[in-house]
Amino acid sequence: MHVATGYAFHSGELALQKRDGTAETASRLNSYIKTEIDVVLGRNDFFHELRTVYMSTIDESGNLWVSEISGESGFLHAQDPKTLTVKMSKAMVVPGDPFLENVERSKDRRVGMIAIKFDIARRYRTNGTLSAFSPDGDVAVSVEEAFGNCPKYIQHRKIVGRRTQMGIETLSGERLSPEAMAQISNSNTFFLGTINKNGNSDLSHRGGYEGFIQAKSPTEIEWPEYGGNGMFMSLGNLMNDRRASLLFVDHEKSGDVLQVTGEAECEWGRTDVEGTGRVMRFKVKECKLHPCASPYEWMFEEYSKYNVAHNQGNPMKPKSELFPLSVKLAQVDSANKSGSVRKMIFWGSTSICFKPGQYMSFNLKHPTGTLNRTWTLTRPPRNGGGDFQFEIYVKRLENGTASVWMHEIDVLTYHEVSAIGGDLSPFIGLDELPKEIVLVSAGIGITPAISILRGLEGHKDVTVRFFHSERHEEDRCFADELLSAAERNENLRVILTVTDHAEPLEDGRIRGRINKGLLDQNMDFERSDCHAYLCGPGEFMSDISYSLVELGIPTAQIHTEDFTF
Known part of the structure; x- marks a missing residue:
């Protein structure tokens, strides 16, 4: 028995995968996109612990909106692999948010959802169609696409309590107010809603150091589009339908919630932007600012290790941040009889802490452009949990741009490491080793x-x-x-x-x-x-x-x- 698959990349996604050289990675990850929720892998346990979820809906005029839905533990439930339910009796929608009106009245029943646990940097995306609605009962979504998503750029934060004072007003307009522009420019996290060619809404997450996204004017928003999992789902959607929506939540401070709907497009070839050659431009059509409307207070813990320092500098970036790190390829060997796997040993200039089972992400300077790829560190650290020697095994994949190149490069070449991460390890998150x-x-x-x-x-x-x-x-x-x-x-x-x-x-x-x-x-x-x-x-x-x-x-x-x- 296995969870059903069946997702096929559409033309926009395929075009961008080819353009950026990630078709190999996207093809491998395609098997993780299911047509039902993978409950057995703990998703229901994952859902049950959440007290916030983010959903995209379409209003009667065809505008896309992203909303924050909050509630008590258990308000989000997968009653079966094909149905995701929001128990509205345990949930709260921001006053003035169009979510309830959209799910009740809109003829377009497409819904996107992202469930995210900031404390462990994990998220799960579910797209589908509204199958039931009751203001006092349940909002049910018939699932059509479901998959876990990469942990990149998720800032670590946790809920510490409820807000004692809540706002009830909504400030709407066709232009961003100075307060809304300031909230955008101070954000380290936001959500991006798009609509794909297959007819489904899709909701994704973006993150970086404060200042990585900017309100350039009351009608323009701009941010660098950093490398993700290589599937190009959001950008691929925008190739066919420019409708988009943004959501900003001031988790730790004011609790202000800002919703923006409009259109977005990607500008390629921007060599002036650190960490990427792509910049997203968003044109504002309508916005809603809900002061002090998010019900939970959060405590910020730490930035994602994947964050890219933007060209305006970042005074809050930890001094201990070691990435990007230059490493030298010191040794290569064939790792199996067929020669399909290559053992590669790199040396860095400093010792880095990691745990057995974790992985290392590289920004490869390939002749066609920078490629972001990840391989497991197969040799545990030797000295007090840290090491400056890193061992990986690279399997050569047919038509694999990165893996073929990694099988051809010689020793004594230098490469860039962008992060070490992952929690597939009994040495992480447990008080003691299992017996x-x-x-x-x-x-x-x-x-x-x-x-x-x-x-x-x-x-x-x-x-x-x-x-x-x-x-x-x-x-x-x-x-x-x-x-x-x-x-x-x-x-x-x-x-x-x-x-x-x-x-x-x-x-x-x-x-x-x-x-x-x-x-x-x-x-x-x-x-x-x-x-x-x-x-x-x-x-x-x-x-x-x-x-x-x-x-x-x-x-x-x-x-x-x-x-x-």
Whole structure:
């Protein structure tokens, strides 16, 4: 059993993927876009903890609006994989916001939604059609597209209480007031709503240091469009339909909520803007400023590690910020028998802290332009949690612009690292290491699993089950290391499978995919306290997650690779 897929990139998205050289990455991430909510991967638990969600709707005149909906824990619920429900009896809409009027009266029933947990930098996007509405009951959305989104540019903040004083007025107009312009220019976070060619609304998030977005005039807003996941969903939408909407919320200070609707377009080839060659221009059609209208008070914790310092400077940027970091390629080796994977070791000028299982993002200076790509750090840090030596494994992908180039470059060349991140690790977010750990991977997804296993080397009291599936044995990395580690550690069991039906099996290999039966046979321990860490294609992780839940591992203890979100 697996979560249904079926999303096809439209012409606008495909054109921009080709233009920016991200078609390879977008194709890989396409399998993560589902036609239903992936509840088994913990999305319902994720929804239940939220007290704010952001939704886009279309009014009777065809204008797009983005709204903040707040409520008690549990106000957002996925009653089944195809239905997302906002329980209005537990929710609050900003006074003067057109949301309720839009869902009740508009003939255009398209809705976009983004659920975001600022404290852990994770977000989940859901697009669909309104299927039910009741002012005192539920707003139900029939889900058509659902996917986790990358954690880039999410500032870390958390709710600390409710506001004691709330505003009730709404200031509307066709031009931004000085107060609205100031709020925009002081923002480090906003939301962007667009409409795609397939007929769905889409809602995304933007972030940066204060000042990265500017109100150039009462009718013009401009911001640099930093690199994201390479799918170009928002910009691709705007290639076909320029209607757009922005939402700004002053989370930590005034609680002011600013909604703006209008049109947007992208200007390419801007070499004067740091961190990107693209600038978005937004033309204001109408705006609504709701003073002190957001019900929760937030506390700012830290900026995203991915933020780009803009050309106006940033006095609030932490002095300890190390990125971008120049690193030197010091060593390359073939990492498997087929030569499809290349081991690459880089040296930096300073030691950087990271955990086993985390990844490193590169800004590659490719001949066609800058490419942003991410690879797992396969060697845990050596010195007090930090290191200046970084090891990655790069799989050569057919027609892969970045991976082919990474297989051709020589040692002693310099490259730029933009961030280290990710939370696919038992060394992050837990008070102590689990006593039972399951590592499941397919193909090059083995890299975070091997990093975690290497990090556990000194913890002989932890029981580990390591499952890895490869189509062809000659493509497998780390096989000898895994089998040798299992011989040394009685608490480690390694299960290697080959999915090619015609290939002769080497000793100890199993033919076929990793499935529920194979997992059950080898998980001979108490499962309610076990944590599982998965990396591989989207459908593979969904299938394995369903199996692990059925075998007794709680959904909250099933973790998947983070940089695909």
